[in-house]
Amino acid sequence: MNVPKIIVEVMPKADLLDPQGKAVANSIHRKGHPEVAAVRIGKRIELHYDNAPTDADLENAKQIAADFLSNGVIEDVVAVTVEA
Amino acid sequence: MKIGVVTFPGTLDDRDAARAVRIAGATPVALWHADTNLHDVDAVVLPGGFSYGDYLRCGAIAAQAPVMQTIIEKANQGLPVLGICNGFQVLVESHLLPGGLIRNENQHFICRDQKLKVENTSTAWTNQFTQDEIITIPLKNGEGGYIADAETLKRLEGEGLITFRYEEVNPNGSMNNIAGLRNERGNVVGLMPHPEHAVEAGFGPDTPAAMRSGVDGLKFFTSVIHSLVNA
Numbered sequence: 001m002n003v004p005k006i007i008v009e010v011m012p013k014a015d016l017l018d019p020q021g022k023a024v025a026n027s028i029h030r031k032g033h034p035e036v037a038a039v040r041i042g043k044r045i046e047l048h049y050d051n052a053p054t055d056a057d058l059e060n061a062k063q064i065a066a067d068f069l070s071n072g073v074i075e076d077v078v079a080v081t082v083e084a
Numbered sequence: 085m086k087i088g089v090v091t092f093p094g095t096l097d098d099r100d101a102a103r104a105v106r107i108a109g110a111t112p113v114a115l116w117h118a119d120t121n122l123h124d125v126d127a128v129v130l131p132g133g134f135s136y137g138d139y140l141r142c143g144a145i146a147a148q149a150p151v152m153q154t155i156i157e158k159a160n161q162g163l164p165v166l167g168i169c170n171g172f173q174v175l176v177e178s179h180l181l182p183g184g185l186i187r188n189e190n191q192h193f194i195c196r197d198q199k200l201k202v203e204n205t206s207t208a209w210t211n212q213f214t215q216d217e218i219i220t221i222p223l224k225n226g227e228g229g230y231i232a233d234a235e236t237l238k239r240l241e242g243e244g245l246i247t248f249r250y251e252e253v254n255p256n257g258s259m260n261n262i263a264g265l266r267n268e269r270g271n272v273v274g275l276m277p278h279p280e281h282a283v284e285a286g287f288g289p290d291t292p293a294a295m296r297s298g299v300d301g302l303k304f305f306t307s308v309i310h311s312l313v314n315a
Contacts, residue, residue, distance in 0.1 A: 004242050012186075016186070017186075017229075017257065018230055019186070019187045019188065019189055019190070019229075020187060021255075023191050027255075032260065039147065046261070068140075068148070069140070069145070071141055071177065071184050073176070073182070073184035073231070073232060073233070074141075074184035074186055074231060075182055
């Protein structure tokens with residue numbers, strides 16, 4: 001089912017240690033893939049709408065992403081995109 | 085003297101925090117996350133646990149709870165607030181203290197008796213300690229790695245806002261060995277280790293004198309009573 005949505009993507013800041021990504025990278029190496037140099041793990045958050053999101057909805061979503069869905073100290077919002 | 089202890093869904097250490105308040109000589113008052121009324125308490129403890137299952141980020145959803153809106157407002161007016169572990173995470177998510185807390189460097193949940201150095205005694209919650217006193221209280225967390233950008237760290241160091249540093253061992257990769265912070269005014273203090281678990285002989289950390297006899301956590305609570313009596 002194709003629900004109208006806005007996708008918010010959040011990543012740990014590039015210059016900060018991502019212990020989760022590091023642990024997953026170690027496991028990938030153990031599985032025999034030394035070609036994977038590093039792993040970083042973030043979040044994909046879907047905001048669902050009854051109707052196709054408007055420009056105002058997108059602006060609000062960007063605000064929610066910055067204020068609440070991410071913590072600017074440790075994370076960056078890397079993308080807020082409409083998927084209608 | 086009444087000290088509020090907040091319970092969010094998923095809070096674990098509210099009863100121990102209330103017990104610590106009682107042992108220190110004040111009256112604990114249970115505060116509920118959905119209640120904006122602080123019931124005339126003189127200070128507030130945000131206890132440890134896993135509020136809202138650590139959903140989104142540790143402390144992020146608790147920071148939006150109705151009770152927190154009142155606590156943020158009153159804290160900015162000088163109400164003493166102590167955040168322990170998850171409570172510290174709630175304080176940073178509420179922007180009452182700067183920085184953030186991420187998963188421990190080695191990915192493990194850590195539970196140990198932790199030595200801390202008291203770096204600042206000019207707060208509502210640390211005035212009964214002596215400068216550079218070494219204390220031991222339990223530490224138990226999975227996401228206790230303190231981080232902040234270089235500018236914030238410089239400010240924390242420069243303004244003496246670092247209140248506790250890990251001593252001997254940095255268990256979780258915290259920047260500058262930071263275990264706890266204060267705000268500029270000194271009424272808000274947050275730390276990852278648990279003072280409320282070291283308030284009664286027989287139930288605290290081991291000391292050279294006797295098993296489980298450590299009560300170094302008690303001074304957090306006697307400090308706030310002292311600061312309120314002398315306010």
